[in-house]
Amino acid sequence: MSRFLKDFKRFFNYMVFSSKAELKSEVADSFLSWLWWILDPLLYMFVYWFVAVAVFGSNLQYFAAFVFSGYNAWTFFSKTVKASVKLVSAKKMIVTKVYVPKYMFVFEKIGVYGFKMIISNILVIITMAMYHVPLSWKIFWIFPITLVLVVLTFGVSTIIMHFGVFVEDLLNVVTVVLQLGFYVSGIFFSIAPIGDKVAGRLQPPYDDLLLKLNPLALIITDFRRVMLYDAAPHWVMLLIWFFVGLVLSFVGVATVYKFENSYVKVI
C-alpha cells in the first residue's frame, strides 16, 4: 500500500502528461479530430433512437439525455477495459526500457477516456437544457457515483491487463463479454421503473436482480435518477460496489506488483 502511494506520487506527473499527450496526438493529425469526441455519442444516439423508438416503440421521457448519460458511462468503462487487454504489449517500447508500475498505464487510459466522458457529458447538459429538465440539488450526487465508476473501472482493468499479458485470445473473450454487458446495462432502455416517470423493461424481480448484480446497470440507472428524474441513488448498493471496486483494485495492484517484472519475458 505504501509502495503504491509512493509510486503513484512519483509517476503521477508522467500519467497526467502522457494522458494529455495521447489526447493531443489524437487531434494532431487534423484539427477537427476532437469533433469526433462529440460526434461519436451524437451519432450513436441516433442509432439507439432508431432501435428504441422507431423499432421497439419506446416512449422514454427525455430520450436523448437518457441515452447520452448511459452511453457516456458505458463507453468510459468498456473502452478502458478493452484498451487494458493489450495495454502492456502496446507499451512494449516503454516496458522493455524502463521501470514503470504497469497499472499507471491504466490510470493513463482512465485519464484519456475520463476526459472524453467529461466532454461528451456536455451533450447531456445541452440536451437536458433542451428538454427543460427541472434541476434539483440531487444532481451533485453524480460525483460520488462517478467515483464508484472510476474505482470499479480501475480494478477491473488492472486485473484484465495482467491476464492480457499472458492470455493471447483474451481480447476475443472480453469483446464478447462487453457486448453482453452493453445489452444488460440498459443504455437505451430502462431496466427498472424510475418513480412513475419511467417504466422498466424487465419484469420484477429480474429488474431488481440485474441492478444488484450488474454494477454498470446500477451506476447508469443512478446517474439518470439524480440527473433527470430527481430521485435518490441506490446508496447501499453503490457503497457495496464501491468496496468491491476497492478490493478489485487492491488485488489488481498487488498482482501487478508481483508479476510485472515477468511481463517483459513474455511480450
Next chain:
Amino acid sequence: MADTTEYAISVSDVKIRYRIFKKISLLKTILAPHKYKKTELFEAVKGVTFNVPKGQILGVVGKNGSGKSTLLRAIAGIFSPDEGKIDLYGHTVSLLSIGVGFQNKLSGRENIYLSGLLLGFSKEQIDEKLDEIIEFSELGDFIDRPVKTYSSGMYSKLAFSITAILETEIILIDEVLSVGDAKFKKKSYEKMKSLINNADRTVLIVSHSSETLRQLCDNILWLHDGEIKMQGTCDEVLPEYEKFMS
C-alpha cells in the same frame, strides 16, 4: 576486518530464467490441453554474484547470448531475477539505450518530457535541462515537429541526448556507442566519457569492443553462458577474453 567499501550495486547469486510465463490461449487450452504440459527452461543468468563499488566503471564482456543484456535489464529493474537479489542501495538508475519509446505523433520537445518523466525526473528538472538536450541532439527546428517525421538517425540522436543529459547515479550502457553519423558518434563518445568521469557515478558498460572498454573502464566482468568466467582489471581480463574469442 569489516568491509568499508561503499557499494552502488550488489548482485548476489542472481538467476534469471526464461520460460515460466508463456503465452497461453484460452481456446487452445480447452481444445488441446496436453500441448501445454511441455515446458522448456532456459536459464540466461546462472547464479552471478558481484559488487560494484560506488564510482566504478565496470565493463561487461561476453559472447552473444551470454546473459549480458539480461543482467543489465535486471539491474535496471525492468525485470526481477528468479532467484537471488540485486541491491542498488537506493540509487537512481537508467538504462542508456535507443529511446525510451516515443509517441510518434508528438513533437520531439514533448517526447523529451515524456521520457524524462518516465525516468523519474520532475518537470522542473527537465525544464532545466531542456535546452541542453535540444542543443546536444542537434535537431534544431525539428524539435517541434512530430517525431514520425524524423530520420532514424535523428530519432536515435534525440533518444541518446535525453538519457545522456538527464543523468542518473547509476548508468547502464548497452552498446549505444554507435549512434548517428560519424560526427555525432564522436561527440556522444566524448559525452559518455565525461559522464563516466564523474567520480560519484557508477557505470556498467556492455560492449564487444575491447578498444572502447580499455579506454573507459576500470574493471571488467566476463560473462560466459550465464556465469562469471573472470573478473578483474582490464589488463587481466581483456587479453584472456580476446584469446578466447579469436
